[in-house]
Amino acid sequence: MREPKFLLENVSYIYEDGARALHDISLCIYPHKITAIFGPAGGGKSTLLRLLNRLNDLVPGRHLEGRVLLDGEDIYAPGVDVHALRRRVGMVFATPVPLPMSIRRNLTYGPELAGVRDRARLDELVERSLRAAALWDEVKDRLDEPASALSGGQQQRLCLARTLALEPEVILLDEPTSGLDPISTAKVEASLQELKRRYTIVIVPHSVQQAARVADHAVFMLQGELVEEGPGELLFTRPHDQRTEDYITGRFG
Amino acid sequence: MAGHTRTQRTFSEYLIERLIQTTGILVILFLALIFLFLLREGGATFFEVSLRDLLQTRWYPNEEYFGILPLVLGSLLVTLGAAAISLPLGLLTAVFIAEVAPRWMREVLKPLIEVLAGIPSVVLGFLGMVVVSPLVREYLGAPTGLTALSGSLMLGYMALPTIVSVAEDALDAVPKSYRDAALALGATHWQTIWRMTVPAARSGILTAVMLGVGRAIGETMAVMMVTGNAARMPLTLNSLLMPVRTMTATIAAEMGEVAQGSTHYHVLFAIGLVLFLVTFIINLVAAWAIFRQGRRYGRLLS
Numbered sequence: 001m002r003e004p005k006f007l008l009e010n011v012s013y014i015y016e017d018g019a020r021a022l023h024d025i026s027l028c029i030y031p032h033k034i035t036a037i038f039g040p041a042g043g044g045k046s047t048l049l050r051l052l053n054r055l056n057d058l059v060p061g062r063h064l065e066g067r068v069l070l071d072g073e074d075i076y077a078p079g080v081d082v083h084a085l086r087r088r089v090g091m092v093f094a095t096p097v098p099l100p101m102s103i104r105r106n107l108t109y110g111p112e113l114a115g116v117r118d119r120a121r122l123d124e125l126v127e128r129s130l131r132a133a134a135l136w137d138e139v140k141d142r143l144d145e146p147a148s149a150l151s152g153g154q155q156q157r158l159c160l161a162r163t164l165a166l167e168p169e170v171i172l173l174d175e176p177t178s179g180l181d182p183i184s185t186a187k188v189e190a191s192l193q194e195l196k197r198r199y200t201i202v203i204v205p206h207s208v209q210q211a212a213r214v215a216d217h218a219v220f221m222l223q224g225e226l227v228e229e230g231p232g233e234l235l236f237t238r239p240h241d242q243r244t245e246d247y248i249t250g251r252f253g
Numbered sequence: 254m255a256g257h258t259r260t261q262r263t264f265s266e267y268l269i270e271r272l273i274q275t276t277g278i279l280v281i282l283f284l285a286l287i288f289l290f291l292l293r294e295g296g297a298t299f300f301e302v303s304l305r306d307l308l309q310t311r312w313y314p315n316e317e318y319f320g321i322l323p324l325v326l327g328s329l330l331v332t333l334g335a336a337a338i339s340l341p342l343g344l345l346t347a348v349f350i351a352e353v354a355p356r357w358m359r360e361v362l363k364p365l366i367e368v369l370a371g372i373p374s375v376v377l378g379f380l381g382m383v384v385v386s387p388l389v390r391e392y393l394g395a396p397t398g399l400t401a402l403s404g405s406l407m408l409g410y411m412a413l414p415t416i417v418s419v420a421e422d423a424l425d426a427v428p429k430s431y432r433d434a435a436l437a438l439g440a441t442h443w444q445t446i447w448r449m450t451v452p453a454a455r456s457g458i459l460t461a462v463m464l465g466v467g468r469a470i471g472e473t474m475a476v477m478m479v480t481g482n483a484a485r486m487p488l489t490l491n492s493l494l495m496p497v498r499t500m501t502a503t504i505a506a507e508m509g510e511v512a513q514g515s516t517h518y519h520v521l522f523a524i525g526l527v528l529f530l531v532t533f534i535i536n537l538v539a540a541w542a543i544f545r546q547g548r549r550y551g552r553l554l555s
C-alpha cells in the first residue's frame with residue numbers, strides 16, 4: 001500500500017464548552033482516492049475536516065490531543081506556516097461564499113497571496129481551474145463580472161475552482177452539494193472523479209447515497225467516534241458494525 | 254368561571270393594544286406637528302426674502318443681510334471634517350473589537366464605548382475649549398484656537414461611539430462562513446478582515462457613518478463653544494484653521510434675541526428647515542442601506 005497522505009494518531013478534540021467532538025480517532029487518508037466521511041449530524045465530521053487544514057485555529061478554547069501528520073510531518077508542530085498549509089490543503093464548504101470581487105479575482109486571489117504575480121501564469125491558472133471544475137464554458141465570456149451574479153450551483157463550482165487554483169495537494173469538501181440541484185450535484189461529483197487522479201480528496205457527503213456513489217474509502221462516524229471504515233464497495237454492501245448497518249439502511253439519522 | 258377569566262384577559266389585551274396604538278399615533282402626530290410648525294414659521298421667509306438674497310455670502314441680520322451660504326458651508330465643513338476624523342478611527346476600533354480583541358475585552362469595551370455616547374455635549378464642549386482649542390492654537394499655528402478644526406475634532410469624537418457600535422454590529426453579523434472562505438485560501442487574519450469581512454459588512458458600516466454624521470450635523474452646544482462662530486465663507490482648506498459658524502450655532506445663539514415674527518426670526522426657522530431636510534435625507538439613505546443589506550442576507554439564506 002502507498003504511504004498515507006494524512007495520518008491521524010489518537011486524535012481527540014474538545015471545544016470550549018467541554019463538548020468532546022472527536023474521541024480517539026486514528027485514520028489513514030490515502031492519496032488519489034476519495035475518502036468519504038459520513039454519519040449523522042453532530043458526529044464530528046466537520047470538526048475532523050477542519051483539523052486537517054487548521055481552520056479551527058481561531059476558535060477560542062479548543063483542545064486537541066493526538067497527532068495529525070501530513071506526509072509524515074506534524075501539522076500542529078510549532079513553526080508550521082499555517083497559511084502555506086492551507087494552500088496545500090484546500091477546502092470547499094457547504095454554502096458557496098464567493099469573495100466580494102470579480103470571477104477572475106476570486107480565482108487569482110489565493111495564488112496572488114502565495115506570491116504568483118505573472119499575468120500569463122495567472123490567466124492559465126484561471127482557465128485550467130475553471131475547466132477542471134466544469135465551469136469554464138459558462139463563464140469564460142464574463143470573467144470580470146462580480147462573482148455574486150452567478151447562480152448557486154455556479155458559485156459552488158467557482159469555489160471548487162478557486163481551491164484548485166491554489167494547486168493544492170489535498171481537497172477537503174464539507175457537504176459541497178447540500179445546497180445544489182441534482183444536475184449541479186452530478187457535475188460536481190463528475191469533477192471529483194476527474195480530480196482524484198491528481199489530488200487527495202476528503203469529502204463529507206450530504207447523504208448516504210452520495211457517500212455510496214463517490215467513496216473509494218468510506219468512514220462512518222457517530223458521536224465523535226470512528227465506528228467503522230473500509231473500501232466503499234464493501235462498507236455499503238456488507239458493513240460489520242450493527243450501527244453502520246442501521247444508519248445506511250435508514251433505520252436512524 | 255373559566256369564561257370570566259378569559260374575557261378579562263382579552264379585555265386587558267385589548268387595552269394594552271389600544272394603548273400601544275394610541276402612543277404610536279401620538280408620536281407620529283407630534284412629529285408631524287413639529288414639521289408643520291417649522292414649515293409655517295420658516296416658509297414665511299420665502300415671501301420676505303428672495304431666494305437670491307438667501308443664497309448670498311453675507312450673514313449680517315442686523316443690516317438685513319440674510320445670506321445663509323456661509324452657515325451651510327460652515328456646517329458642511331465642520332461635519333465633513335468630523336467624518337474624515339471619525340470614519341477611519343471608528344472603523345479601526347470596530348474592527349479591533351469585533352475581530353481582534355479577545356472575548357473578555359470585547360465584553361468590556363462595547364458597553365464602555367456606548368457609555369461615551371451619553372456624555373452631555375456641554376461637558377465635551379467645555380473639554381474642547383480648555384484642552385483641544387489651546388492645542389490647535391499652539392501646534393497648528395492657528396491665530397485662535399476656536400476654529401472649524403476644533404469643531405470637527407469635537408464632533409468627530411462625539412460621532413465615534415455611534416460609528417463604532419453600529420459598525421461593530423455589522424462586522425459581527427458577517428457569517429462565519431465568510432471568514433472561513435478567505436482563511437481557507439491561505440489569507441492571513443488581516444487579509445481576511447480587509448478583503449472579506451469589511452467588504453461584506455460595508456452597507457452596515459455605511460449606515461454607521463450616516464448615523465454618526467447625522468448626529469454630528471445636528472449637534473449644537475459643543476460646536477458653538479469651540480468654533481468661534483464667525484460667519485465667514487470657508488472656501489479654502491485654510492478655513493479649517495479659522496473660525497466658522499454653523500447652522501445650529503446660529504439658531505441657538507440668535508433665537509433668544511430675535512423679535513418674534515420678524516424676518517430674522519423667520520429666516521432662523523428656514524435654516525432649521527434646511528437642517529431638518531439634510532438630516533432627514535441622511536437618515537433616509539441610511540435606512541435604505543439597512544434595507545438593502547437585509548435583502549442581501551435574505552437572498553443569501555434562501
Ligand SMILES: Nc1ncnc2c1ncn2[C@@H]1O[C@H](COP(=O)(O)OP(=O)(O)O)[C@@H](O)[C@H]1O
Pocket residue numbers: 015016017019020021039040041042043044045046047048059
Ligand atoms: N465552534 C464550535 N464550538 C463549540 N462546539 C462546536 C463547534 N463546532 C461544532 N461543535 C460541536 O461539536 C460536535 C461536532 O460537530 P460537527 O463537527 O459540526 O459535526 P458534523 O459535521 O458531523 O455535523 C457537535 O456536538 C457540535 O455541537
Ligand SMILES: [Mg+2]
Pocket residue numbers: 045046047174
Ligand atoms: Mg458538518
